[in-house]
Amino acid sequence: MDPMHEMEELITELNKYSYHYYTLDEPLVDDKEYDVLYDRLIQLEEVSGMVLPDSPTQRVGGELLKGFLPHRHLSPLWSLDKAQNLEKLASWHTRARKLIADYNTKNPDTPLPEPSYAIELKFDGLTLNLTYENGKLVQAATRGNGVTGEGILEQVKTIRSIPLSIPFKEGKIEVQGEGIMNLSVLAAYNESATDKDKLKNARNAAAGALRNLNPKVTATRRLSAFFYNIGYMDGIQFESHQEMMQFLKDNHFKVNPYIFYFENFDDVIAQLEDIQAQRTGLDYLIDGAVVKITDMRTREVLGYTDKFPRWAIAYKFEAEETSTILESVSWNVGRTGKITPLARVEAVELAGVTVQNCTLNNIGDIERKNLKYAIGTRVFIRRSNEVIPEILGKVTEENDGEEIIFPEKCPACGFPLEQRGAHLFCNNTLECTPQIIAKITHFASRDAMDIETFSIMTAQQLHSELEVKEPADLYALEFEKLVELERFGERKAKNLLQAIEDSKTRDLASFLYALGIPNTGKSTTRMLAEHYRDLHKVMNATVEELIELPDIGNIVAESIVAFFADPFMQASIQKMLDRGVQPQSPAEPVVINTDSYFAGKIVVLTGTLQTMTREDAAARLESLGAKVTGSVSKKTDIVIAGEKAGSKLTKAQELGIEVIEDEEELKRLLEL
Template sequence: MDPMKEMEKLVADLNNYNYHYYTLDEPLVDDQDYDAQYDRLLQLEQESGIVLPDSPTQRVGGELLKGFTPHRHLAPLWSLDKAQNLEKLSSWHTRARKLIGDYNEKNPDQPLPEPAYAVELKFDGLTLNLTYENGRLVQASTRGNGVVGEGILEQVKTIRSVPLSIPFTDGKIEVQGEGIMHLSVLEAYNAAAIDKDKLKNARNAAAGALRNLDPRTTAKRKLNAYFYNIGYAEDVRFENQQDMMQFLRDNHFRVNPAVSYFDNFDDVIARLEEIQQERNTLDYLIDGAVVKLTDMRTREVLGYTDKFPRWAIAYKFEAEETSTILESVSWNVGRTGKITPLARVEAVELAGVTVQNCTLNNIGDIERKNLKFALGTRVYIRRSNDVIPEILGKVSEENDGEEIIFPEQCPACGFPLEQRGAHLFCNNRFGCEPQIVARITHFASRDAMDIETFSIKTATQLHNELNVREPADLYTLQFDDLSKLERFGERKANNLLQAIEDSKTRDLASFLYALGIPNTGKTTTRMLAEHYRDLDKIRTATVEALVELPDVGSIVAESIVEFFADPFMQAGIDKMLNLGVQPQVPEAPAVAIREDSYFNGKTVVLTGTLQTMTRDEAALRLEQLGAKVTGSVSKKTDIVIAGEKAGSKLTKAQELGLEVIEDEEQLKRLLELE
């Protein structure tokens, strides 16, 4: 074959493979076949010195660019008016209907149709405006000020879902979309990167890559893009939004499948609520949804204000990320002696609440996120799943703030700190008040020994005034001691003593959890209790024996053995047993109610929040039906039951291709509760 014709065929075939793989998710050939054809094209290009304009070899990123070239858009890129609540959204809808009604009253011979609506996801990335001339991609730019943007053609070429050529070859068109980085891609990128190169979030990763003068950096981030609008087209007319979206699909642009169409505005509102609930399950960031009138003639009639189209509006969800000023960092001591930094930030509204405190995890986290010199500077924060927000990193890359000073002595007791990995620890277990109070409070908590009316204030008072230094000391308390305390009195003293007495016969799993064994939680302690059914056997278990149990790896096994080998812990447990504490051994595991039940013999993980039952209730029912309930997802897991706000466990289950039950009605039927 003539080399030029062979190159043309290879380019056409490879671009078709890319389209099916990256846009349609329907691979046509395996990687080996693709690589062979790609290598052959590369060889022909090198031999001939010719590279066709839409060759896929141009996607890898070329030389460092000197700067961005301004690009004037063929048609303006409009901003969207924003609705932060349903009231403002309804006001927009009322105005649009009024404008349509006014027009129809004046033009009865050519009335506009009843409004119909499109609802699209509002991506949180970087707006792209692509220019095609006679079917070839000739320019790509940022939005800029809506009239002039920055030319980023070489960067955009690295996005494999962006077609370098399209079937439409009749003149110029401009296509708008959003460049994004998938969250799974961000996670994989950060897992492979060294600390200083880790990316803060998907939005900034995408924007930073596309505005990076080195296209090779863009290529490494494996961006994607979704397209949603034709801003300019010569001699092309669309009847409605559906026609335009089909035009995009026909021309090999990636269109998000979540676009929905409705004739009734109430259905629009219902869809917005669905999107908000689905938001945390998506593999990309969105900050809202866009509602548009679908009819193109209606759009022309309604037109634009100075800033916004009257026929569309962005419905903004509550922010999960924002920025604010990092004001100070304090250091808190936990029950294990771990020193945890807590950031105080300038108050800011985020996800419906006012945020002033943020977690920083440890000193390693501070260094990894380039926050060592961040006091007084602006930082990104994120809040999700109703937990305390975390600081993601500095807005600026410069060390332009005051230094966060890492403590060398315990902030509570002054004891020298020890660094273990990324954490600082105070080893003064017997003389550090926050550690002592936290251990006693945890011991008495509801999921542990369940000592009613007990609180951290009670633990602090007992420590300071009655020298209670460990959980075992609770069982030595006397009425005369308690009744003399401030805010106690006879009734409160008797109630506390009775609650302490009642706790002596708590079940073995709760007792083990109350001890606070490092790296174990309720699932692990319950499994230990049910497997060994004897406290002495657990205290003498070996690492080799423990790692054979479900959910117990080498780190957890070593933590358990080291805990029970600690003379301080041994003495405390012995003291409690001598004072009458008798952890109750669980009854023998019940035989499955029905051996042919769906869950019999299967390993099941529960995650997220169930609406019609607690997870403990679901776990008990699963065990009655012969299931083994564990706390972590692995290849050994058979089923993952995912409630609302299921997080990393659901993601891992999907990656492993495990069976996932998300429908709670289906779960109730399988649990034989209906």
């Protein structure tokens, strides 16, 4: 037989066996028979000096790559809007039905059908976008920014469930899916790996492997992939999601079996609850499910916002919980002198990561959760998104563990602690090293005085070696002393001094925020700057004046007055002014439309907006005559709630304040 013809036959046969093994999980031959054919193919390739593009020998990983090249997708890869609870999911559904009804009213001759729904698992891996041309895999890329990703073709070729060629030969298509590492594969990998080489979690293992410049490393991870969408296709259209999924299956793509179709939205909700209950039994990580309208013409009519398709939404599951052993509690000192307990627990896997530290908030939290006698006992923990996990409470009700000893003196400086409410405080503000370093670091941070290249390491070094004890000392630093410090050459010293010089003319709001006034954040200091427009007027404000402002209650007002009444703070501010610090008054706001919906109203922004940043929204609101503040009170007129809106939304609802949650409605009111 002609060697080329024999190679083609072997490739066809081997790829068929791989498809049945890796994609269908239905092996047709044993490993020994497969290996005989594979070895024969290698022999033919070596003799002929040729390797065909879809040869399975290409999956072992090639030469080390020099870097990733950008790849522009043929069609954008959209993000999905997210629903954190059933109420937001229902809101999405209501909006979609309204848009469909509006279209049908205007187009009675070509109405859209009643919506039906598909539910797919939302995998926690790395998005893949594969390009096939005339049936051959010619490119694979990461999602990137949705328009341009990074080419990772050689890495993707190592994934045996991904076809190197497909039956569809007519033109070019882009197929989208998720690269994953099965949990069983991760466990097997770590069993044979050294402690140094063990992989922490399946999500990072998959992403890291696919972005490793050595495809041979990628091959060792034995990744898999599920596919769920065709973003671009020449010469063919689908009428429904079901039809598109069948096309993927017919072309040997691995489609997850957990896909459900419903006519009734109540069934969608029931299925989501069932998936969430069974997620721990899956051999891969998921962080939610995706709900899609199945009719393709409806999708075309509903279209997209700036970021998301209107016909699909991701339903994010609640934080995962588990239990582990509480091993110890340490106490950390913060910028304001607050003493915060940090729990060390026996390492446990939770939501795809290894957890060893958990928050306990304060001594009141410890007592409320019955954790006073919990060291050495089993506790419940919960992890939500990327936030440090929280201890929820003890598994048992008995006081059967060692006692958590509340400190009486500061763990850093030994100063006696004071309890205020549920918190412990160290009042040694002038000599307690962690407080000093944290204050200086905060003062120099980006949202404050924005001193470039400054870090907590810089603050520690300046404090320990040059006795920098307060922010004002930064403005007295000398070049000759800086260059004598370890890791401080001439260039670094000059750059730091220039950055400090540049910070002298920051705006008044940034300066006030940099001072670290207790109980105030960026929105409050910005409001103070805009209202008083002069540092000394802020410093001389009375409690009675302050509580009349929209963002300030009695506690905050008293904090501000007490802060500026402190002789040490007055002296520190005066030092800065004497050394050339000149906080700049804010420009007068430009009001475009005083007849707008928001004119004269006090507005609070909370949560994450999907179509604009909160800063952009605030600027637009102010241009329409609104007063944007940071906290909800009886003075508030409107609360704009984005994704993950928390206590501010709850308080607004309790007070009966108008809430705007629909971003399309918000954009209309903002006249965008």
